[in-house]
Amino acid sequence: MFQKLREILSKIDADYADVRYEIKKESVISFSGKELTQIGSNSTDGYVIRALKDGGLASVVFTKQSDAEKAVRSVVENAQLISKNIDKPVKLAQVEKAKDTFIPTLKEDPRKVSMEEKLELIRKYNDIVLGFDKIATTAIGYEEVMREKYFLSSEGSEIREDLITTRLRGELISTEGNLRQNIRVAAGGSNGFSTIRDQESYFEKRAKTVIDLLKAKPVKGGTYNCILNPSMAGVFTHEAFGHFSEADLIENLPAMREKMKIGNKLGNDILNIADNATLPDQLGFYKYDDEGIKVRHTQLMKNGVLTGHLHSRRTAAEFGEPISGHTVAEDYRYAPIIRMGTIFIERGKHTFDDLVKMLGDGLYVLDAKGGETSGENFSFGAQYAYHVKNGKVGEMVRDINVSGNLYQTLKNINAIGNDFTLSKVGGCGKWQANIRSCYGGPHILVNNLVIGGV
Amino acid sequence: MEKLLEMAKKVCDKSEVYSVEYTNNHVSFENAKLQNIDNKFQSGLSLRIIKDGKLGFAYTRNLINREELVQNALESLKGGVEAEYDFPLTNDLPKLNTYDSSMEKLSGRDMVNECARVCDHLKSNTDGEIEMNSLAVTDKLRIINTEGTDITGQSTTYAMFGAITYPGVGTGILRFFQDKKFDKFPDDTANDMIQLYQASSKVVEIKGGKMKVMFMPNSWITLTWRISSGTSSKSVYEKISPVADKVGKKIFDEKLTICDDPLDDKFPGARAFDDEGVKCRPLTLVENGVLKSFYYDLDYAKKMKAKSTGHGYRTSMWGGDSITMKPIPALSHLRVKTGNKSFSDLLKSMDKGIIIEGALGPHSGNIPNGDYSVGISPGLYVENGEIVGRVKDVMAAGNIYETLKNVVDIGDTLYPTWFGAWVPAIVFDNVSVAAK
Numbered sequence: 001m002f003q004k005l006r007e008i009l010s011k012i013d014a015d016y017a018d019v020r021y022e023i024k025k026e027s028v029i030s031f032s033g034k035e036l037t038q039i040g041s042n043s044t045d046g047y048v049i050r051a052l053k054d055g056g057l058a059s060v061v062f063t064k065q066s067d068a069e070k071a072v073r074s075v076v077e078n079a080q081l082i083s084k085n086i087d088k089p090v091k092l093a094q095v096e097k098a099k100d101t102f103i104p105t106l107k108e109d110p111r112k113v114s115m116e117e118k119l120e121l122i123r124k125y126n127d128i129v130l131g132f133d134k135i136a137t138t139a140i141g142y143e144e145v146m147r148e149k150y151f152l153s154s155e156g157s158e159i160r161e162d163l164i165t166t167r168l169r170g171e172l173i174s175t176e177g178n179l180r181q182n183i184r185v186a187a188g189g190s191n192g193f194s195t196i197r198d199q200e201s202y203f204e205k206r207a208k209t210v211i212d213l214l215k216a217k218p219v220k221g222g223t224y225n226c227i228l229n230p231s232m233a234g235v236f237t238h239e240a241f242g243h244f245s246e247a248d249l250i251e252n253l254p255a256m257r258e259k260m261k262i263g264n265k266l267g268n269d270i271l272n273i274a275d276n277a278t279l280p281d282q283l284g285f286y287k288y289d290d291e292g293i294k295v296r297h298t299q300l301m302k303n304g305v306l307t308g309h310l311h312s313r314r315t316a317a318e319f320g321e322p323i324s325g326h327t328v329a330e331d332y333r334y335a336p337i338i339r340m341g342t343i344f345i346e347r348g349k350h351t352f353d354d355l356v357k358m359l360g361d362g363l364y365v366l367d368a369k370g371g372e373t374s375g376e377n378f379s380f381g382a383q384y385a386y387h388v389k390n391g392k393v394g395e396m397v398r399d400i401n402v403s404g405n406l407y408q409t410l411k412n413i414n415a416i417g418n419d420f421t422l423s424k425v426g427g428c429g430k431w432q433a434n435i436r437s438c439y440g441g442p443h444i445l446v447n448n449l450v451i452g453g454v
Numbered sequence: 455m456e457k458l459l460e461m462a463k464k465v466c467d468k469s470e471v472y473s474v475e476y477t478n479n480h481v482s483f484e485n486a487k488l489q490n491i492d493n494k495f496q497s498g499l500s501l502r503i504i505k506d507g508k509l510g511f512a513y514t515r516n517l518i519n520r521e522e523l524v525q526n527a528l529e530s531l532k533g534g535v536e537a538e539y540d541f542p543l544t545n546d547l548p549k550l551n552t553y554d555s556s557m558e559k560l561s562g563r564d565m566v567n568e569c570a571r572v573c574d575h576l577k578s579n580t581d582g583e584i585e586m587n588s589l590a591v592t593d594k595l596r597i598i599n600t601e602g603t604d605i606t607g608q609s610t611t612y613a614m615f616g617a618i619t620y621p622g623v624g625t626g627i628l629r630f631f632q633d634k635k636f637d638k639f640p641d642d643t644a645n646d647m648i649q650l651y652q653a654s655s656k657v658v659e660i661k662g663g664k665m666k667v668m669f670m671p672n673s674w675i676t677l678t679w680r681i682s683s684g685t686s687s688k689s690v691y692e693k694i695s696p697v698a699d700k701v702g703k704k705i706f707d708e709k710l711t712i713c714d715d716p717l718d719d720k721f722p723g724a725r726a727f728d729d730e731g732v733k734c735r736p737l738t739l740v741e742n743g744v745l746k747s748f749y750y751d752l753d754y755a756k757k758m759k760a761k762s763t764g765h766g767y768r769t770s771m772w773g774g775d776s777i778t779m780k781p782i783p784a785l786s787h788l789r790v791k792t793g794n795k796s797f798s799d800l801l802k803s804m805d806k807g808i809i810i811e812g813a814l815g816p817h818s819g820n821i822p823n824g825d826y827s828v829g830i831s832p833g834l835y836v837e838n839g840e841i842v843g844r845v846k847d848v849m850a851a852g853n854i855y856e857t858l859k860n861v862v863d864i865g866d867t868l869y870p871t872w873f874g875a876w877v878p879a880i881v882f883d884n885v886s887v888a889a890k
Contacts, residue, residue, distance in 0.1 A: 026778065029533070033692055038780055040530030044498065044515040062495040063515040071495060078491040081562050085488045085570070119533060137692045173694055173822060180694055180823040221662065221851060221888035244624075252484030253583055255622030333775070335492055370818030372829070375624020379829030379849070381818025401819060401827035403849045403888075429772065452827035452849035452888050 001160075005152040011072050014051035014079060016092060018153040020290060021047050022332035025148070027110075029119055030141035031126045031170075038141075039119065046332035048290075051075045055089020056082030057314060059335035093316035093323050095293055097156040102287045106192030110144045110166050113193050118142060122168065125199055129172050129207045134214060136180065140170035142196065145435060147331060149290070157292040165189075165283075165435055168196050169425045174210040181213035181398065183383050184369060186425035190285045190436060195424065213384055216396040225362035225447045226402070227355050230421035232382055234439035235368035236446075237273060237345050238428070240378035240406045242439070245275070245300045245308070246326075246338040246430075247315035256375070259407070260306060262321070267304035267410040270348060274299050275310060275326070277341025277438075282422050284342030284438030288325070295325035295341055304410075312338050330432040339434050345441035348416025355445050357391040358415055363451065364388050365400055379403040379452075401452035409446060417443035458501065458520050459598055465528060466505040470541050470599040472729065472768070473499040474776060479590045481565045483616075486573040486584040491562055498777035500768070502541075503527045509537035513777040539756040541599040544733055547726040550607075550719040553592075554635035557610035560590050564636060568614070572639045576618050579648045581655075582626060586616035590636070597731040605731055611722040614639045618651045620844075625831045627651045627811060628672050632870045634722045646797075650811070650841070654834045658843035662889040666807030666862060666881055667850055668800060668836075671869035673813035673828070674877045678788055679771065680824045680854045681712060685739050685747075686783045687754040694822040696855060700745045707861035708743040711791035716764065721787070723874055729781050730766035737763050739785075743859075751783045771817070773873060788875035793864025797879065802839040803863045804881050809834040809841070810850060827851035830887075847890045860884050 005019045027041040046063040049071060058078035062071040083089065110118075122142045129138050144166050151159040167188035174181045185206050189195035228236060243249055250257045259266075267273075276297040277284045289295055291313055299307045309319065310326040315338065329336040356364070364386045371380030382400035386393045419442045426437035455471050462469035478494040500513040501523055510531030512523050565588040576584045591611045598604045612633050619626030627650045629643050669677060689695035697705050706712075716725040716734035725734050730752050738746045750758070751766030766781035768774075795803065814829030833845040865879035 032688075036533055036535050038511065039533030039535060040511050040526060042513050042526055042778070044513065044778070046496070046515060058491045058493075060493040060495075063497055064495070065516075067495045071493070074493045078493060078562055081566060082488055082491055085566055087487075115529070115533070136694055173692075175694065178696060180696070180820065182820055182822065221849070221886060223890055252487065252489065252585075253619070253621075253624055254485065255583070256624050259622060333494070333496065370815060372814045372817070374812060374814050374829075374831045375619065375626075376622070377625060377814060377829055377831040377846070379814035379818075379831070381815060381827070399820070399825060399827060399851075401815060401829075401849060401851065403814065403829035403847060405847055408847075448890070450847050450849055450888055450890050452829075452851040 001150050002152060002158055005150060008068050008072065009152055009154060012049065012051055013076055014053040016052040016154055017049065018151065018292065019047060019049050020332070021150045023148040024331050025146040027144040028141065029122050031122065032139050033137040034130055039115065041115065048329065048332060048335055049075050050335060051079045052090060052092060053079040054083035056080060056086065057090045058082055061333055061335065090314055091317040092313040095313065095323060098288065098292055098294065099158045101160040103162050104164065104191065106164065107194040108192045110164065110193040121196065125203045128200060128203045132207045132211060134174050134176055134211050135207060136173045136175035138170060138172050140185065142168045151290065151292050153292055159288050159292050161288050163286060163436065166193055166196050167425045167435060172207055172210045174214055176214045179214055181210055183210040183213065188425050189283045191281045209384065212396055213398050216384065216398040218399040219385060219397040219451055221452055223448050224451050225359055226449050227359055227364045228444050228446060229366045230419065230440045230442060231367045231423065232365050233345055233441045233444045234423055235371045235380050237343055237441060238340060238439040239371040239373045239380055240409060241273060242340045242343045243373050244406065245310050246340070247309045247311050247319055248338045251315055251318060262306050262308065264306045265304050266306060266407060267301060268413055269303050270416055271301060271304045271410065271413055272346040273301040274346060275341050275343045279342055282342050282438055283424055283426055284436055286341065289327045290329045290336035291327045293323055293325040298324045310338050310340060328434065330434060334432045337431060339428065339430070340437060342422060342438040344422065344439060345416060345444060347418055347420050347442050350415050350417050352417060352419065352443055355415055355417055355443055356388060356393060358445055359388050360391055362388050364393055365402065376406045378406060403450045403452060412447040413444055414447055415445040419443060455596065455598055458517065458523065459600065461520055461524050462501060462503050463600055465524065466503040466510065468541055468600050469501065469503040470597065471499065471501055472777065473596050475594045477592050479562060479565065481562065481569055481588045483569045483573050483586040486577045488566060500777040501527050503531065504537045505531055507536065507538050509535040511780055537753065539752040541601050542603060542732050543601040544603045544605055544727055544731045547605060547733060548717060550717065550724045550726050552607065552609035552634065552719055552724050554610045556635050557590060557592055557612065560636050565590065568638060572616065572644060575644055576648065580618050580651050581621065582618035582651055583621055584616065584618055587614065589613045599731060603731045605727055607726060609723060610634055612636050618647055625812060630671065630870050632722050650834065653841035654832065654844040656843035657846055658835050660835055660845050660848065660889050662887050664884050665887050666804045666883050667885045667887070668804060668807065668809045668879055668881045670809060670811050670879050671871045671877060673810040674871050674875070676813045676816035676826050676828050677854055678875050679816060680821055680826060682785045683821050684824060685749060687748045687750040687758055687760070688783050689822060690748055691754055691757055696824055697745055701747070703745060704743045705745045705855065706740055706743040706858040709793065709861045709864055710740055710743050710858060712740040713738045713789045714749065714785045714787050715789050716787040721876065725786065728764045728766045729768045729776065732762045732764040732766060734764040749783050749785060751781050754783055786874045790877040792866050792868055792878040794866050795863045796866060800863055800865050800879055800881055801836055801841070804836045805839055807836050808845060808848070808887060809836060824854040826854065845889065849888045851886050851888065857882050857885055
């Protein structure tokens with residue numbers, strides 16, 4: 001494989017170039033209610049070239065080998081076109097070249113489990129849910145994505161790495177009269193098919209929760225003090241804070257870049273945030289990014305003070321900060337961009353009971369359901385919540401959407417739990433998808449969150 | 455392709471080959487400076503086979519090994535996905551004007567220069583941070599099947615989208631422009647952006663409560679996703695559509711008419727056939743507030759003893775890589791009928807309320823039920839019929855089956871939005887707004 005890529009690379013007339021070739025194998029099983037709607041395994045492949053010439057950096061994607069020459073011509077032309085139209089030439093941070101092959105160790109290789117067995121298992125989980133009264137339908141999908149990646153750079157790096165992701169996710173819908181409620185289910189990870197097994201009691205519990213939601217009252221819109229569970233705390237960390245740690249998002253927003261400068265105090269003293277994709281057996285785990293750089297543990301905030309950013313070679317040079325190994329593509333259809341790996345708030349010292357007592361009156365908000373950020377403003381849904389009154393968790397409420405301002409919210413995180421949970425399924429959509437996007441943390445207590453209600 | 459169909463024919467009852475070729479050139483400017491040029495040349499092919507009422511599905515990028523592809527489809531057949539439908543015999547398609555050959559020769563330089571021109575204009579008239587993108591797409595689609603269908607479509611799309619963002623806030627006034635060929639970003643659109651940005655530069659504090667809101671092109675997705683869910687044959691079949699038994703009944707305000715019109719080739723991306731080779735036709739979903747029809751693909755049409763309305767597309771809520779996806783019922787060319795009010799008339803009819811320029815989190819919340827709860831970012835506050843500033847930390851929430859009953863007025867301009875929908879600005883009354 002590398003020989004074929006070397007030939008392509010040798011034809012690129014540039015100051016720096018890299019070529020990535022990937023074979024992507026996907027297996028899918030999906031159910032819509034009791035009906036199986038899709039099943040099968042397929043393989044696709046393609047190439048991505050990046051070239052730096054005279055200070056212009058461009059990229060091209062192609063899927064037919066016979067388009068290689070056209071692609072090489074186009075990427076060099078575009079790099080030159082950029083170089084003629086910018087004042088400040090692009091520089092890439094210096095890195096050591098790497099020659100490595102990394103095949104992850106799995107707890108049960110999904111490729112060795114037959115499609116029949118997988119189908120039977122997923123059908124079993126689906127049937128557990130459909131067995132409950134008041135469940136209208138389900139949408140449950142199993143996906144297995146294997147990226148076999150070959151990376152070659154003009155600086156001499158040659159890396160082969162495999163990323164194997166298993167994910168089981170979906171939605172359960174309950175109904176009573178004219179009311180419909182939904183809840184999400186998720187299991188999976190980066191370390192094998194074992195992450196998909198033994199989910200029976202989990203599916204049962206989720207089915208019961210979505211049925212309970214039919215009885216829950218809609219929350220009243222307004223401002224609340226809240227305990228966020230690890231899933232919600234993780235989504236906040238990812239959506240509201242994490243994206244502005246990605247240097248490519250702030251590079252060309254001068255005012256935002258100033259606010260996110262290293263050394264700025266943005267949070268309370270108790271707040272520590274890190275991205276650590278080197279943590280083994282987590283969804284976010286990988287060894288090399290798609291620029292051929294080893295990913296590193298990156299401390300983003302220490303005692304409320306900003307301490308780092310997530311970088312590409314380009315932004316590391318531009319910011320004059322260390323490289324971090326966070327430039328990742330969805331697959332062979334995309335040039336890589338800066339992505340979080342495994343981002344979380346570090347564990348604090350309080351038990352959950354402490355947090356509930358400290359909260360007194362407010363909401364205990366659970367399980368994220370989609371989030372989005374636009375500048376300093378964020379909004380994300382929660383699957384359900386409980387009223388907390390006089391330091392006691394009370395009745396369930398539904399229709400929870402949380403919205404707020406990043407900077408105010410960082411300062412309003414007043415206590416941090418001593419537990420720690422990371423997400424099992426990811427789906428960050430910053431221009432391209434990242435199914436390994438992993439986030440989480442402990443329970444946290446946040447004051448003054450705007451809850452939308454309905 | 456023909457050979458593949460021949461091979462598939464030998465092992466199954468019916469089959470279909472879908473193939474696509476696609477080029478895409480994307481120029482992006484950040485902070486009014488050229489940032490990136492990204493080019494794509496992609497192709498792929500997808501095979502559907504039906505045997506004994508079961509479906510086999512397989513796809514690849516490069517048709518090097520036909521046997522393997524057929525084998526993958528046969529393997530998937532074993533799973534037992536029901537497929538009682540037939541592939542259509544489609545011919546005599548209307549000729550649509552979807553392709554402009556000048557797009558084949560469009561240079562990156564022209565796209566860079568046009569982005570630079572618009573950036574300069576926006577920059578010299580505001581203190582905002584400017585981002586601008588230019589996108590040139592050509593695509594070619596061919597579908598053949600064992601019924602004898604062999605149809606091809608070719609289209610070109612040129613799009614520009616950009617925003618003036620409030621410094622340090624990272625959100626702003628975004629507009630979208632689309633055509634079948636390269637053209638200048640309209641001055642009117644750029645000037646609207648400047649005007650809205652300037653009018654909303656001051657942050658104002660408001661009290662929450664029920665009020666009038668205006669949905670703009672970039673926040674409309676909050677509503678279109680929920681309309682699409684409620685009127686989909688899939689939702690009706692799964693008994694999760696709140697309007698399943700409401701055909702012929704009034705579900706929205708009588709001022710609202712909502713159609714799907716794939717044939718109107720004034721707009722880029724018009725289609726004569728869907729991704730299953732079914733002939734496209736205009737379909738009225740809601741007329742003067744009355745629910746007229748649901749939309750179907752082949753699969754759900756058969757399940758519900760109806761006819762496909764030509765809405766089988768290989769897509770999802772977020773779009774996606776078509777060859778890897780099975781067709782589902784989808785609205786690809788949604789049009790909401792315009793009214794007769796200019797933008798300033800709409801402001802006057804609002805008197806007091808919020809313009810939802812952008813919605814945060816339209817994908818979260820209970821979509822099948824029609825519920826929405828979105829962050830308003832940016833939100834422009836209107837008082838005495840004039841924009842007085844922008845609001846922060848504010849959310850709007852409701853249910854479309856309530857909100858869409860309360861139309862105050864509809865704008866006279868059709869704006870392009872995401873996923874092929876074109877909509878006017880609409881003012882709704884009595885929407886719940888939460889503020890800090």
